[in-house]
Amino acid sequence: MSWALLAYAARRIALAVPTFVATTFLAFSIMHLAPGDPVELYLAGGLASGDAGIRAEKLADAERAKAELRRELGLDQPIPVQYLRWLGGLVAGDLGRSFKDRLPVWDKLVERIPVTIGIDAAALLITYLIAVPLGICSAVWPGSRFDRVSTGVIFALYSVPGFWLAVMLIVFFGGGDYFAWFPPGGIRSLEYSSDWSFATKVADVGHHLALPLFVTTLGSYTELSRYLRSSMLENARQDFVRTARAKGVPEWSVVLKHIGRNSLIPMVVILAGVLPGLISGSVLLESIFSIPGIGQLGYQSVLARDYPVVLALFAASFGLTLLGILVADILLALVDPRVTFGKSGT
Amino acid sequence: MRLGFPRACALALSLLAVSCGGPTEQKQDGAAAQTDPNATAAQAQPTSEPPVRGDWLVIHTLSDPESLNPLTANDAGASSVLGWIFPPLVYVDPATLELKPAIAKSLPEVAPDHLMYEYTLREDVTFSDGKPVTAEDVVFTLKAIRHPRVNAPHARNYYEAVSDATALRANVVRIRMSKPYFLSDYQLGGIQPLPRHYYDSENLLGDVDFRELDKYDELPPDKKERADRFAKQFNENFNRNPMGPGALVLENPGRDLVTGERVELRRRPEPFWAAGHPELNDPYVARILFRVMNNTDAALVALKAGTVDLMGVRPVQFLKQMGDPKTRERIETHEDASGSYTYIGWNQRRAIFRDKLVRQALSHLVDKKNICAKVMLGLADPVESPIYPKRPEYDTKLAPWPFDPAKAKELLAKAGWADTNGDGVLDHDDGEGGRTPLRFEIISNSGNDDRKNLGLVVIDEFKRAGIDASFRAVDWTILLERVKSFDYDAVILGWTASGAIPPDLYQIWHSSMAVEGGSNHISFMDERVDSLLTQYRTEFDAVKRKALYDQVQEILYDEQPYTFVYAPRSLTAFDKRFHGVTWYPAGGSLESEWWVPSGAQKYH
16 A cells, blocks of 8 residues: 555656756746836836936936846846756755845745745644534524524635725724734834744734734635535435434434544545645735735846746645645545555555 | 935926825925024924933835945935935034035035135044044045946036046045036035945055046957956945944944844944034934834824834825824924926927927916925915926026916917817918817826826817827836936926026026937927026026026926926824924935933833
8 A cells, every 4th residue: 555655746746847847848938928027127217217307318328238238137038048058956955036125035035935934834723613613504504593504604715805804903902093002014013123022923913913913814715615515414314424323323423423423534634725825925915015026036036027936826726736635645545545556556 | 314415516306206295305405495584583492401311213214225335326315314324524604504514524625616625524434433534435436426336426517527536645535527616515515425445345456546547448458357347246245334523423234234124323432523413414313213104094004103203295195184283283394495397398308399389388287386285285385487496596586487378378379279170179380281270198117196186187178279189107117217318298206306506407407408318398499498508507606506506497488398386295194202303495404313211211
């Protein structure tokens, strides 16, 4: 079994490589073919500079500066060559330097990844903590008042546009003209200091993240709890459940062990699907709450045609998607003995 | 408003273009000014106490500075931060608009032909690491700017006329110019010395003479190799760790420079050479913290909640969200004229706009007053000239260009436009027996609602006059490419002028700038204007310069190469706990003068 699993994983990884290359090459080409030239943007004379223009006598110099910058950034090469250089760097663990500020892309990512992962992981945890019990209760008492009310509420929440709610929450609870319950943005206080005690730091960050987390998780309870509910209802009708009840297993054990465990299979698949989302962050919410995360970085990088950063984010997200699918398949095999990885299997 | 001004000598395209019209310009060089200079004293809050040190000033900024390398940084966010770290040799006094020495001991000795400047530096000025600022540092700074591989083409442009720079003595620097230019006093005075021992610790440029940099490719291989290495290091390694002679320092970039969150500047340890001199940018507050929030609504809430102290506000926020008594108790607002203006540029490489009568007619169809009232909610003023109205160079004889559709029709008819085929659109004989309709597209950058609304209002009026005009908002980068290559009909854009420095219209209006990438992007060609602009640049008498510019403005007024539309006002809101807030005619205030009474201090 485990050998088969390993062989399967190896085969899948081998297959993932060409997929990854093809996809990133496609992304690379689209990015370069899209209108807007980073060099023009950074060095444009007159118009873009926000300053005076470049004098006619000095245009040659400006053109030379542009050619110089193009050469320095590697943009003078044909796209396939540029791509191979990038891929070569990636294999060697070098993501290149940002066009905008010349910082290594890796440093820029490392600065922001903890923020986004932290928020997304917290959101995921909260979602599961609320949605799983909700799903179980709805499944145990299907059609009850609790089921109907909770379903209604989570669907209502699901339908609220997050960006709108975010702005409303800031206006009403951020301390403007109404209630000063939460800070209107950022992830920590201005006075935040590394000398603070751990508890103070957690409280400060938690206070800042309360609104963003609330908005982030709002829409996600529905999917999870609905999946769980229907999966549990389906399993509740199975013969093994009837058998368990018949042989006198206590009801809580039937629900949690016999139905619950079997119903977790779709949960695992959903969890794996969440993996790439963990680092992608939310452009809108990060912008509205001024959270310096990956989503904000990606958005700003696209606007500035900062190719190395955009590409690194794309590659990370795509790599995690492939990984997520793989992990989901493997986890599925672990929780569900019916799935096998023999050559004749899938 | 800062002490520095080196890059502000000419008009500049409003950065608002990129930032969705967020009025951030009170922090750019002189991009704002007060309506009445005499009101200065009255604006300062009455107080009998002497100013005290302490507290922090938290300034809202829409985006992070891209880079804190003072030469390669090219965004407004960076220059407002760098002004505190890098004071210039000479500054413009915001109250009198006179040049006053900062790092220099006195104003420079200038040769009668205006081709040689000698600056003597104060001996007590030190960088924040304690080492003295020397003539060698000034020469190094000029060499770094001139170095063709340093990513500073904009700065290079300002110092293009410098032909040589040498350190005569430890604290005396001599700069030679290749041609006289009346703004040289300002531009050279604006040099912000960089510590050579920090930015070029190996002294790689040490044996490279300033003049050799103009013939870079002819440098001997070993010198060139070192110079190349310098440029690479300089471009890459100094983007997050500025070090200069200013009052504030970025003490610990890892802690104080958090992307998307803050740039925190702290007072440098004593002794500080300009201690107690707010006019030399020594602030009373202990820290200045630039807080990055890309959502202006959240920033306004933060201001009301007390976690932001100073911000530029949008017109709708200014009008609708500052009124309630609770806010008024804590927040003060200020409304300033600004040095920026919005215009519609008519691309004169398009045949239809080559005729002055057509351009005049189109201007008669733009109802500036109504646009100021409706589109800009009354927080903008109509403009008639490219010169900042508070500058003495502004020609006060220019009457408001009237909104007059009847006159417009008359002018169009005079220019030969008539609806001959009855399709409701005016047309003109195309010279080949056919008819060309009066049809064009106005473009602007997407994301700027003010410009979009302006575009929609004017095309409506154009249509009523039988002109088939349309409006389209395009992405900023695409707009740049199209405007740069003259591939458009008409464009709505803005320029920003400094209130502190005499204007120089050469970049935008001289015909030699009507080339790809030049600032004369509408291809306006007028020999009279060309000759006036050239004379102006070498005229050192302010009165004579004014006379020349009155003529230029009259020609531009008559030609209407742009339809000058409005100057948006700069709107600021700040926390009332600050005292000593003075608004200067050159625009903005000196935040170094802001202070908080001990009892009201918030951060310690």
